[in-house]
Amino acid sequence: MANYKFDAKAKYLDTHEWVRIEDGVAVMGVSDVAQDQLSDVVYVDLPAEGDSFKQKDTIAVVESVKSAEDVFAPISGKVIAANEALEGSPELVNQDPYGAGWFLKMEPADLSELDNLMDAEAYEKFVAEEV
Amino acid sequence: MELKRTKLYDTHVALSGRMVEFAGWELPVQYPTGPTVEHEAVRTAAGLFDIDHMGQFMVIGEEATPFLNHMVTWDVSNMKDGEAHYSLLCYEDGGIVDDIFIYRRGDGYMVVVNASNRDKDFKWFSLHTGGYNVTVTDVSDETYMLALQGPKAETVLNKLLPNHDAATMAFHTSRSTSLNGIPTLIGRTGYTGEDGFELFFSADEAVRMWNMLLEAGKEDGLIPCGLAARDSLRFEPCLPLYGDEIFSEIDPISARLGFFVSFEKDFIAKNALLKIKLEGPTQKLIGFEMVERGVPRHGYAILSPAGEKIGFVTTGMKAPTAGKFVGLGYVQSSYTKYGTEIAIEIRGKAKKAVVRKRPFYIPAYRRAKK
Numbered sequence: 124m125a126n127y128k129f130d131a132k133a134k135y136l137d138t139h140e141w142v143r144i145e146d147g148v149a150v151m152g153v154s155d156v157a158q159d160q161l162s163d164v165v166y167v168d169l170p171a172e173g174d175s176f177k178q179k180d181t182i183a184v185v186e187s188v189k190s191a192e193d194v195f196a197p198i199s200g201k202v203i204a205a206n207e208a209l210e211g212s213p214e215l216v217n218q219d220p221y222g223a224g225w226f227l228k229m230e231p232a233d234l235s236e237l238d239n240l241m242d243a244e245a246y247e248k249f250v251a252e253e254v
Numbered sequence: 255m256e257l258k259r260t261k262l263y264d265t266h267v268a269l270s271g272r273m274v275e276f277a278g279w280e281l282p283v284q285y286p287t288g289p290t291v292e293h294e295a296v297r298t299a300a301g302l303f304d305i306d307h308m309g310q311f312m313v314i315g316e317e318a319t320p321f322l323n324h325m326v327t328w329d330v331s332n333m334k335d336g337e338a339h340y341s342l343l344c345y346e347d348g349g350i351v352d353d354i355f356i357y358r359r360g361d362g363y364m365v366v367v368n369a370s371n372r373d374k375d376f377k378w379f380s381l382h383t384g385g386y387n388v389t390v391t392d393v394s395d396e397t398y399m400l401a402l403q404g405p406k407a408e409t410v411l412n413k414l415l416p417n418h419d420a421a422t423m424a425f426h427t428s429r430s431t432s433l434n435g436i437p438t439l440i441g442r443t444g445y446t447g448e449d450g451f452e453l454f455f456s457a458d459e460a461v462r463m464w465n466m467l468l469e470a471g472k473e474d475g476l477i478p479c480g481l482a483a484r485d486s487l488r489f490e491p492c493l494p495l496y497g498d499e500i501f502s503e504i505d506p507i508s509a510r511l512g513f514f515v516s517f518e519k520d521f522i523a524k525n526a527l528l529k530i531k532l533e534g535p536t537q538k539l540i541g542f543e544m545v546e547r548g549v550p551r552h553g554y555a556i557l558s559p560a561g562e563k564i565g566f567v568t569t570g571m572k573a574p575t576a577g578k579f580v581g582l583g584y585v586q587s588s589y590t591k592y593g594t595e596i597a598i599e600i601r602g603k604a605k606k607a608v609v610r611k612r613p614f615y616i617p618a619y620r621r622a623k624k
């Protein structure tokens with residue numbers, strides 16, 4: 124039905140989080156599919172800098188008009204930055220999920236975990252079948 | 255249980271409405287425009303809602319007035335032909351069966367009830383008809399119901415009225431007319447805090463009426479709106495929702511709906527409600543605003559500053575027009591003063607909030623009176 128966007132440079136969890144490695148830093152957020160399913164985002168509850176998470180731990184909560192949904196860590200690591208722009212403009216998650224709507228930057232603990240994730244092509248196929 | 259579909263189901267799907275379950279019905283929670291845009295459209299222009307899930311009962315007969323007056327909290331004996339009013343239906347102990355809208359039509363009444371309570375309400379009415387010359391009929395299936403809401407609702411409706419005289423309809427009155435040939439009962443009321451109309455007509459005309467209204471309102475910014483916008487629009491002016499602010503364990507006094515209870519007449523629950531009013535309720539509905547960031551939601555615990563549970567949230571959200579994280583909830587009566595510090599337990603953490611004045615948005619029809 125919907126015409127979803129995918130970021131070819133990102134890798135994806137089946138729960139619709141993406142992660143992209145930029146200069147050794149893992150940048151993460153939720154996918155276009157996720158933001159569409161969530162509907163209008165009103166608040167993102169992000170962890171503090173320095174907090175550590177394991178892959179697939181609940182790392183954030185995204186609140187839309189109708190519900191609060193857990194967001195899972197695509198890879199293990201330590202949070203080094205949270206997107207402060209989301210505090211005043213949570214709608215960035217809806218408008219630009221792979222860009223200005225990013226959630227966290229992390230110091231990855233183990234880059235080999237990326238192998239557990241879907242690339243954009245596999246994720247697109249997964250979305251076509253599952254969503 | 256199989257979900258019921260309104261006659262507009264295919265229309266909603268064609269409009270890419272996101273269909274969800276609500277009170278046993280499959281209804282659009284939003285269209286691709288999204289709930290925030292739909293909310294804004296109703297505040298600034300106009301929105302059209304399929305609310306056919308709502309039920310309608312006809313209360314007819316020589317003793318319709320004494321019967322209805324025995325059943326409901328509002329004094330219907332003072333209602334003139336064509337007037338409409340909000341009221342509550344209560345159990346003997348004061349607990350709320352439903353909140354309803356009553357239309358006086360000639361010697362009889364039409365009562366609009368919530369979808370989730372339709373069967374329960376009909377049984378409750380039927381249980382009490384003995385001794386009265388009255389007939390209560392459920393006409394929900396053959397009656398379609400749409401809501402046209404927003405500051406431009408009058409402009410839109412005007413185009414379809416035979417005499418283009420929507421402006422002569424007073425707030426909370428009704429009129430029997432025809433819209434482009436479709437016999438329609440129009441009530442000037444709604445559930446959004448804006449001016450607007452609720453339309454009742456034959457269910458066979460649902461698709462024609464829907465399309466006709468959307469076409470008529472195109473240049474006025476009229477768009478179809480879903481349940482999410484309906485909820486945020488009713489929440490800001492603090493209009494209660496059955497299942498959230500009101501339910502069978504809550505009475506109208508605790509729910510701050512005492513205005514709609516007339517103690518000048520006899521009715522079911524009068525004694526119980528009088529007792530609660532005189533003794534003071536143990537818990538009361540409050541409005542609150544978050545001090546620390548977070549979204550309060552239905553069912554979350556309300557805590558004292560010391561962390562003791564003092565109540566629960568009934569509805570909460572980021573209010574789209576007010577732009578604030580606010581909520582409604584019940585607390586022990588000692589915590590109801592404006593400015594009282596409380597906390598909302600959000601995912602295991604106490605987030606600071608403060609009791610504040612309701613509503614979060616002053617309804618258009620109340621602003622106009624000033």
